[in-house]
Amino acid sequence: MQVRQVDVGDDAVLTQAHAVWVASRSFERPWNDAQSYGTWALERRFRDSGEDHEVWGAYDGDALVGFAMIWIPLHDNTSKIHTEIHVHPDHRRAGAGSALVQQVVDVARARSRSEIIGDLLAPADSTPEHPYRRFAAKHGFEEASQDSMRSLPLPVPTERLDELAELARGGWAGRYELATYLDGVPGHLQPSLCEASNLVDAEAPTGDIDFEPESLDPERYQAELQLERDQGTRRFTTVAVDPTTGQVVAYTDLVIAGGSTRSVWQWGTLVRAEHRGHRLGLAVKVENLRRLQAEHPTREFVVTGNADANAWMVAINETLGFRVREICPMYQRRV
Template identity: 40%
Template structure:
């Protein structure tokens, strides 16, 4: 039986968390789950811009499969994203297929036309990996792929200094600033403007994305939630010294435990490309991370195959492929 789960239901939420961790850990020794506390805060304070619906598949009273639907409310209104997990010992008994059928029905009820799911496979991501076979069996088509790369820490300080020097030479007229926890109010409008464009420009196969509704208020809410979760966000920005505009940004996010660090989007404004600002902000963030938060094992980053420029910066820094995700689409017209 599939039922909607209330995020306030402590017992159900614990079961959902355990199913997700067990499902995502299979054959992925590099997977590090968030702490239960941090995950729960995130689930209980979703962004209003991306409504969440959480469903559980229950067998004999126990949750054995979960489906978390993300429903954008301000932009990309034809899309729904689903994160579907089945506990390892309950697989190949139709639970995953039932959750996909349910998600497709919800997409119809919501008046939407496209459902996205994501699968991970080791290394370059074999086409015939079991999760890919599952997605195909449910009528999904591959839309784009994103290798996940890890950078082992620490990166030698001399290497960072060399990269910083090389990028300094190309960026007259910009200054780099690094902030911990939150970017100050006076820069939020410029930062939000820049981040709105990230979803449009980041390569995503043939699927079009509208600008995401990022506002100073949304950023402030994210910062407040992360503070409660015990999360630390390092943001490095490049500021155009003439206009004061935010020309480039990059973020690293991590828990206050010794877990891996997650690289979030890096973005250089179209009008400010060609000055090595992408490298400059990334190196500045890494230097701050290693100076003030030493001892973390690695940084995790995901980039579409076709995002050649970002991939080349990452490869130069020493990132190596660990696994590859495929983003799958089920469009009503293809079903």
């Protein structure tokens, strides 16, 4: 087994990596709704000024049988790197995963990083004996946070959305203004939207892992929006604005990945600390769902992940109808 860095400009190799990714993510997960090669390749090639991205392949002869994606934050959380490792189901238990972990450790050392963060998806009723969890444990990754992936069948009945919107309105009406934007918020809201988004990992419970606020700024945000336009990805953002300051105080994102056909991703949601307790979390989520359903009525489900300890967000999601489909434990290995 040889490990080499993947030249992300090389379609022949990247096509093999994409095939491994689809096979790995679809294994025992019939609901997987994979991105097309084109949109996935754009993501591998995207140059983010705030984060380096590398792809390393494990080769059996000329065939790429597994790969590791590595994200290396440059302006915040600089003690960490993030990774995701996949081995094709037909090539597991032959050492590819272990060789890739060793490579990730080497990258961490080369970049002077002391923590490797990763997560995995396993059945909701799985035990620590599940192969992926055994793999993580064998390689010194400690389960740092218990997270679950939930799924919400679409469409949510309009009457239910009306009822929840009305419930939320009792908390925020008269204090805030809500607005929904497709494919990015306007320029005047971008600085405060980025500030809110930077706080998600730092303020949400993340078990034994401490995240610093991130450093997304309008320039990087606009580059992400350009990537999404190139991919044919659609992003719905509902914000709550405090009219006295004109600043975003709460936001939520729903994303339809380009090339996917059935799924919608619920990305970050945050209410700034000093504006909590006015049902803004529920309000922005309901408004966003309403708009999404109106424009994409054939989508089948929304997926979201939360730490089990995040009682507030979990309660909102359960109220909306999300139910646990898998666990997604977050792991940390110290280097």
